[in-house]
Amino acid sequence: xxxxxxxxxxxxxxxxxxxxxxxxxxxxxxxxxxxxxxxxxxxxxxxxxxxxxxxxxxxxxxxxxxxxxxxxxxxxxxxxxxxxxxxxxxxxxxxxxxxxxxxxxxxxxxxxxxxxxxxxxxxxxxxxxxxxxxxxxxxxxxxxxxxxxxxxxxxxxxxxxxxxxxxxxxxxxxxxxxxxxxxxxxxxxxxxxxxxxxxxxxxxxxxxxx
Numbered sequence: 155x156x157x158x159x160x161x162x163x164x165x166x167x168x169x170x171x172x173x174x175x176x177x178x179x180x181x182x183x184x185x186x187x188x189x190x191x192x193x194x195x196x197x198x199x200x201x202x203x204x205x206x207x208x209x210x211x212x213x214x215x216x217x218x219x220x221x222x223x224x225x226x227x228x229x230x231x232x233x234x235x236x237x238x239x240x241x242x243x244x245x246x247x248x249x250x251x252x253x254x255x256x257x258x259x260x261x262x263x264x265x266x267x268x269x270x271x272x273x274x275x276x277x278x279x280x281x282x283x284x285x286x287x288x289x290x291x292x293x294x295x296x297x298x299x300x301x302x303x304x305x306x307x308x309x310x311x312x313x314x315x316x317x318x319x320x321x322x323x324x325x326x327x328x329x330x331x332x333x334x335x336x337x338x339x340x341x342x343x344x345x346x347x348x349x350x351x352x353x354x355x356x357x358x359x360x361x362x363x364x
Contacts, residue, residue, distance in 0.1 A: 166226040169282040174275045179227035184209045186238035190267035200301035202329045203265045240266035260297040274364025280314050281357040288350045295346055302339040315353035316343035
């Protein structure tokens with residue numbers, strides 16, 4: 155753990171696969187993200203996705219959270235086009251009981267442009283993130299959460315092999331239209347270190363079929 159009590163600090167390492175490169179988020183990605191977020195917003199009902207005019211502030215917010223040590227944000231870059239097509243991050247790192255290293259972390263704040271959905275980019279991004287968390291950071295647990303009403307997101311999380319643990323009632327801010335200031339119920343999933351080899355193989359197989 156850092157002297158300040160933080161367990162995360164930017165820059166996060168670049169993670170690269172065949173379809174996707176996860177780059178530490180920066181203002182240089184804003185122009186691409188402004189295009190990506192406006193392709194088709196139909197799947198963003200329960201997700202925090204900026205509009206084109208909000209992207210600069212969105213990036214600034216993520217970078218501020220990184221500076222506080224509570225998030226490591228990434229631009230999701232398509233290797234085919236070289237353009238940022240979405241965002242994801244590590245967040246909410248929790249240390250081991252002795253205060254050294256990271257015992258658990260969440261993968262969240264994930265969204266993709268409509269054209270990048272269903273292409274294998276999300277699958278490979280999860281493979282890269284999970285691999286870094288378990289194989290490099292050495293976490294014992296990885297969390298994924300979504301609005302409990304978001305059946306599409308819940309199905310996608312379950313499909314990567316994460317275990318559904320239940321619903322935390324009124325546990326986080328709602329991003330649904332018309333629900334400013336309200337709290338949502340969150341569906342909670344996890345992957346444990348001993349489950350990672352099986353989940354990794356599942357992700358590799360899904361990616362091979364993309």
